[in-house]
Amino acid sequence: MSLKSVHQIIDDCQAIFNDNSFSKARQWKDAVPGRKVIGYMPVYMPRELIHAAGMLPLGILGGGADMEVIHGDAYYQSYLCRIPRSTIELAITGKLDFVDGMVFPSICDVIRNLSGIWQLLFKDKYVRYFDLPQNFDDQIGGVFYVNELREFKQGLEKLAGREISDEHLHQSIALYNENRAWVNKVYDYRAATPWKAPAAEVYLLMRAGMVLPVEEHTDLLKSYLAAAEAENRPLRDNCRIVLIGTFCEQPPLNLLKSLEMAGCYIVDDDCMLVTRWLQQAVPTNGDPLDNLTKAFLHHSAETAAKYEVDLAVKGKYMLESIQKRQADGVIFAAPSFCDPALLDQPMMVDRLKERGIPYITMQYAENSGQMQPIREQAGTFAVSIKLWSAS
Numbered sequence: 001m002s003l004k005s006v007h008q009i010i011d012d013c014q015a016i017f018n019d020n021s022f023s024k025a026r027q028w029k030d031a032v033p034g035r036k037v038i039g040y041m042p043v044y045m046p047r048e049l050i051h052a053a054g055m056l057p058l059g060i061l062g063g064g065a066d067m068e069v070i071h072g073d074a075y076y077q078s079y080l081c082r083i084p085r086s087t088i089e090l091a092i093t094g095k096l097d098f099v100d101g102m103v104f105p106s107i108c109d110v111i112r113n114l115s116g117i118w119q120l121l122f123k124d125k126y127v128r129y130f131d132l133p134q135n136f137d138d139q140i141g142g143v144f145y146v147n148e149l150r151e152f153k154q155g156l157e158k159l160a161g162r163e164i165s166d167e168h169l170h171q172s173i174a175l176y177n178e179n180r181a182w183v184n185k186v187y188d189y190r191a192a193t194p195w196k197a198p199a200a201e202v203y204l205l206m207r208a209g210m211v212l213p214v215e216e217h218t219d220l221l222k223s224y225l226a227a228a229e230a231e232n233r234p235l236r237d238n239c240r241i242v243l244i245g246t247f248c249e250q251p252p253l254n255l256l257k258s259l260e261m262a263g264c265y266i267v268d269d270d271c272m273l274v275t276r277w278l279q280q281a282v283p284t285n286g287d288p289l290d291n292l293t294k295a296f297l298h299h300s301a302e303t304a305a306k307y308e309v310d311l312a313v314k315g316k317y318m319l320e321s322i323q324k325r326q327a328d329g330v331i332f333a334a335p336s337f338c339d340p341a342l343l344d345q346p347m348m349v350d351r352l353k354e355r356g357i358p359y360i361t362m363q364y365a366e367n368s369g370q371m372q373p374i375r376e377q378a379g380t381f382a383v384s385i386k387l388w389s390a391s
């Protein structure tokens with residue numbers, strides 16, 4: 001484990017975040033002949049399978065705030081969310097030329113269509129639309145999903161030119177279990193002492209995990225926790241909020257910074273859910289595909305990104321998060337025209353209204369530049385929370 005200061009660690013993560021050419025992943029690939037990299041889109045991907053095939057899973061989260069989208073606009077309507085357009089831009093401008101395959105997990109029609117566009121544009125690459133079950137019965141959704149995993153595994157084996165053994169899969173599952181445990185420790189640490197682990201830092205740490213090998217990312221999380229604890233930072237008179245709706249297209253980093261500067265500590269969020277989707281450790285014995293299936297069906301985060309059959313249960317995960325993190329309120333921040341986030345929002349709002357929990361809503365794009373209105377809205381929200389809780 002490194003003994004870097006928190007600033008050195010975050011500077012390294014910021015460099016990874018800024019680098020739209022994914023140099024770290026390119027270096028990993030070039031270090032050993034024959035290595036392969038598989039890109040995946042949000043929201044959930046069983047990265048264990050890619051890792052067990054000896055490949056690097058690379059999270060692709062769009063082009064970010066600074067990428068100019070020129071070609072991407074020819075493929076999608078400009079009023080849609082920006083992530084499909086900037087992801088196409090990344091590919092067409094050669095930023096993903098080293099990636100050997102792309103996987104598109106089912107989250108919405110936009111991503112499904114993107115997988116089709118990819119197949120037309122990059123005929124020589126491995127492309128898979130990864131369908132996730134909407135039914136959580138072992139005998140229905142479970143049977144479907146285990147087959148989906150098996151087909152995905154076979155595709156990776158063909159690409160790797162070797163079999164993925166159960167033993168390799170168990171080892172990869174163990175590494176991702178450990179990574180999830182440390183991710184959760186960082187989230188717990190931030191919730192307990194948000195002034196010591198600012199939201200933008202935690203975000204950059206998790207973003208680094210989209211590019212780095214899992215073992216390296218786990219070490220980074222351990223180093224950050226030690227370094228953050230050693231740092232003296234002032235406690236602000238901020239309220240505590242849960243940020244919801246940021247699971248696919250990512251909010252600009254400045255939006256996260258603006259919320260905290262405006263008086264809102266972010267004590268939970270749904271950014272990069274792939275790092276926390278599975279809520280319990282996956283067993284490392286028995287049939288690994290079966291274990292991953294059961295974990296997905298029965299122990300995954302109940303967010304807008306997962307279909308909830310029972311309306312009475314809808315919102316339970318959010319309410320538990322508010323309680324566990326001792327949050328004062330919720331900020332719903334959805335990408336423009338994001339169906340999964342915006343269709344879920346009215347139901348979540350109802351749950352909050354029933355309990356008198358304050359909330360605000362806002363929309364963003366990954367390249368939103370004007371933060372003044374966000375600061376004003378969040379600042380007013382923070383002040384109103386303080387006034388209400390004081391009465």
Ligand code: SF4
Pocket residue numbers: 081082083084107108109110111248249335337338339340341
């Ligand atoms: S931001 Fe929302 S609408 Fe856009 S691709 Fe992601 S989930 Fe789909």
